Amino acid sequence: MTATDLQQYIGVIDRMKSLLNSADFDQVFSLLTSDLPKSKQFLLKMELKRMAQPCNYYIDLRGHVDADVKPYDYMGKTHYMDDNAVKIFETGLKQYGSFTLGLYEEVLNTENNFRVMHRKQTEERVRNALEGDVDNIDSDSDPDSEIPALYAKLINFGQHTARRDERMHFSIDVALEINEQRISASTSDLSVSGCKLKLQQPVKADIGQLVKLHFTALEQEFVLGLADGVLYKTIDIEQQATNSYWRLERQQSENEVQFAEFLKRFISGNKRRYKVNLDHVSQSLLSKGYEQFYVPRTSSLPVFIAVKNGHPAPFCALTTEYNKPVWQYFLDEQHQAVFISILNVKRLKTLLQKTSVEMSTILYSFTHAVQGKLFFYSATSEELAESEQLKELFLGFGASKPSWRVFHLNLQRTRAALAEIPVTIPEQSSVKTPAPLSNLIKQFIQDVRYIVSLSDITGNENTFWYQSYPVDQQQLKLLAQFGHKKLLNQPPCEAVAVQYVNLRSESRYLYKTAVTVAERDSPLAFSGHSRDFSSKGLQLETTLPVRYKKGDVLLLSLPDMQKISNKYALSALPYEVMAVSKSRTIMNLRAIEGSEPHTGRLFFQQLIQNNRAKLTLAEESPKYPGLALALRNLYMNAHSHFTLYVHRKGLRYEISTLAKGSQGNSLHQLLSIYSNDPQQLDLALILQNNAISLHFAQQLKQMKRFDAPRAFELFIVVDRTSAMPTLECRYDYEFISEQAKQQFVLTALQNSILFCYKMLLSRTGRPDTEFIAPELTYISTYAIHKAKQLEEELWSVAGVIDVIDISAEIPWRFGASTEQSQQQNAKQQALLAQLQQPVT
Structure with a gap:
């Protein structure tokens, strides 16, 4: 240069x-x-x-x-x-x-080189600073300055369109007979069971109204014998600019079988000539693909509640690598889940009576161990709101305990029928589709009625604020009312591990053999044994806790294995520590490859090759095959969290895709304020000030796939002094101290409406292509370029951000009174109710 x-x-x-x-x-x-x-x-x-x-x-x-x-x-x-x-x-x-x-x-x-763009931006900021151009310097941070819109693609979880027939893009003139009038129209697509109609003039009709179609253009080429037309029912009417689009479903009539056979032959003979409509299959593929990124990385624990003879009881929970700590927290000394006490009938009824966007509450909990028994104490925000004295006592004392936890508890209705994803591939296709749920699984989940999601929102810095509540030691006996008694016949609640693509590069096999461990440049050694192995690594268990951490290098010797092998020297083999358990007695190790092949890898490769039939896979078979998939589908249909996806585009990271459950939450409504369209969410507010590149992307670059999620907190202040609500967004990392954050929150509670969210960022692995294989294969048959485009979109996903509404927890964390908290909740619900009203 x-x-x-x-x-x-x-x-x-x-x-x-x-x-x-x-x-x-x-x-x-x-x-x-x-x-x-x-x-x-x-x-x-x-x-x-x-x-x-x-x-x-x-x-x-x-x-x-x-x-x-x-x-x-x-x-x-x-x-x-x-x-x-x-x-x-x-x-x-x-x-x-x-x-x-x-x-x-x-x-x-x-000009479009990132390095050049960054240099120019830096030079401009420096120039503005030197010239004292305050307007230019502060324009980005001014909440009143106009922020360019950043609309995101919206993925609807759990919504998979099922179609019996292939739908072909086919435009042909027809005549619509309605209310004794015949109106000229044309089809935009056509299938055996229905069609989409395009009308250029406004016509009044009701959903469900019966109409007749006369296929005038087809009748000029074929003898159809349809003088009276074909009977259809109106399914949907959509207005786009000056055109009106009607979705119609063909009804049974005298000539139905004959006309249906004609359409089958006609579509089959012309689907290579005209484009097959792949929209519904593409949407289902993306929905399933994005769901499979989210489910294994959710930190929320879904607990499924069945109702038998009018009595609700938790019967299972869907566990992942990220939500296992929540499951383990609610296990007693006998390793039995205590959800029957935590999610009791009274609490469920209170949640069901709520009229807010989410049927949710904040659950505060701690445990107390006495004579080898573990006792649970918990209270919801509604229960503590009944007494300011009890609230301060419970929060102050509970936060002083190591077992203190704060959970966001969300209740969703469901039904067993939603456990099966409808087949999205047309029946005429030869693509193999997943088998339906077995009768055993259907019977197991037939009584499920509710799902309770428990999200741990504790945080170390949050506990500090709760500990500041005054505690009167003389009043501690009052906390007994929040304790849960031991049940003699506690109904079982099982953990069902979510099933998804195996991201390991190879299978692991269970095998126990003696291992001697030493360090480089140290004569000391200790013994352990293997739990499982693959050619590239093994899991090692020791009797005493170890002090090693990730990245340390150990030298392993396999004395018993050496007795059966003269070909390989199985001593002082270098392995790197990849992970250490909380008990510090189990380590995951990976073979370190140098200029020469790793002797241990070569030995284990041959051992696996010669004894594959005798070895036992480390992956356990599920107790009820298909149950995890059924529970996953139920959760995806009911869940209401807000999910963002981080895509990697070259060296850049961007967020242009978000997902919502069947209900959505308050953040969906806030982001649609300026568009007045819940399907057009503007992310500019929460992604301003380079939030993606300066914070989310930097965190992702440092994270591995198995790392725990990184937590952020988002505060949105809504000002309603003007006709159109104005929104101000602040992240927790933008405050210079916890005290500054507290002052911001208390001021917002007094003068405005405050919404708060916990954002959990986790790194993804590769997409689960097995789960979307039927849709991908079908699309490839008709449009290979479309299939590649969709697959590339999923492969570019680098991270998932799960967003949880913690607006009800923030006021009490920072010392607001119960009255302030209730007033704030009333303001929030009034605003959300207003936003739900249709715009006239």
Whole structure:
């Protein structure tokens, strides 16, 4: 790149590019630089000669520019450039005459290069600061300044469209007979069981009304015998600009069988000629794909409640790697879940009586151990609100206990019929679809009526505030009313592990053998035994806790294995510690590959190859095959969390996709304020000030797939002093201290409406392509490019952000009174009720 001190002569340099190898170079150069000092003329000539040097570098702009990059062949080499870079490259070839160093630098410094864009932004900020341009400096942080809209694609969890027939894009003239009138129209797509109609003139009709269609254009080519038309029922009417689109379902009639056979033959014979409508299959594929990113990474524990003879009882919970701590917290000394006491009938009835967007509450809990028995104490925010004295006593004393936890508890209705995903592939297709649920699973879940989601929102900094509540030691006996008695016949509640794609590179096998462990440059060694192994690593258990951490290198010897192998030396094998259990007695180890193949890997490879039939896979088979899938489907149909997806585009990260359950939550409504459309959510408010690149992306870069989620808190203040509510957004990391955050919250509670959310960011692995295989195969049959596009979208997902509404917890955390909290809740519900009303 041209040096800074020569930038002022860039006009001379551009003029001389095309003359670098010309005989007129010296004459033109002297003419253009006659008024410059000899020293500058010399430097300019050296710079031009440097730029004219032939270049053999490859150009690779993948991840470096804000555009799509494609391969570009030149002189036997494949470069990777976007359209803008190609244009500059080809123009430069004409100017320089060949691929030179100067041309290479021009291509690497285009306007859409991230490095160039960042440098210009930095220079502008510095210039504004030096010039004292306060307006420009503060414009980004001014809540009243206009923020450009950032609309996101909305994925609806649990909504999978089932279609019996293939729907073909087919436009043909028809006549619509309604209310004794015949109106000209045309089809936009057609199937055996229905069609989509396009009308260019307004026609009044009711949903469910019966109409007749006369296929006038088809009858000119085929003998259909449809003089009386075909009977259809109106399913949906949608207005787009000046056109009206009707969805119709064909009804049974005298000529139904004959016409249906004709349509089957007609569509089958023309579906290669006309495009098959893949919209519903594509939507189902994306919905299922994004669900499979979310479910294994949810930190909320779904507990399923069955109702038998009028008595509700938790019977199972869906566990993941992230929500297992919640499950384990509610296990007593006999490892039995105590949800029957925590989610008692009184609490469920209180939640069901709520009229808010979410039937939710905040659950405060701690445990007390006496003579080897574990006793649970818990209270909801509604129970504590009955007495200010009890509230302060419970919160202050409970927060002083190591077992103190704060949960967001959300109740959702469900029914067993939602446990099965409808088949989204048309019946005519030969694509293999998943088997239906077995009768055993249907019987197991037949009485399920509710799902309670428990989300741990405790946080170390939150506990500090609860500990500031005063505790009168003389009043501690009053807390007995919140204790849960031991039940003699406690109904069982099972943990069902969620089933999803195995992200391990290879299978693990259960095997116990002696292992001697040593450190480099240390004569000390200790013994342990393997729990399972693969060729690339093993899980080791020791009798005493170890002090090792992730990244440490250990030398392993396998004395018993050495007795059966003369081919491999199984001593001092280097392994790296990948994870250590909380008890510090179990370690996951990975073989360290050097310049030579790892001896342990070669040994275990041969051992597995020769004894595969005798070895036992480490992955346990589910107790009830298909139950995890059924519970997963129930949860996806009922859950109301707000979920954001972080996509990686080259070196950039972006958030342009979000998902919602059947109900959604308050954040969905807040983000639709300015669009007045719940399907058009504007993320600009929560992604301002480079929240993606400066915080979410930086966290993701440091995270591994198995790392615990990183937590953020989001505060949204709604000001209703004007006709249109105004929103201000602040993240917890934007406050200089916890005290500043407290002051912000208390001020907002007094003067405005405050909504608060906990955001849990976790890193994803690869997509579960097995789960979406039927849809992917079907789409590939008709549009391979469409299938690749959808698959690439899912492969670009790098992170998931689960958003939980904690607006009810924040006031008490920062010391607000019960009255303030209740007034704030009333304001929130009034605003949300207003937002739910249709716009007239």
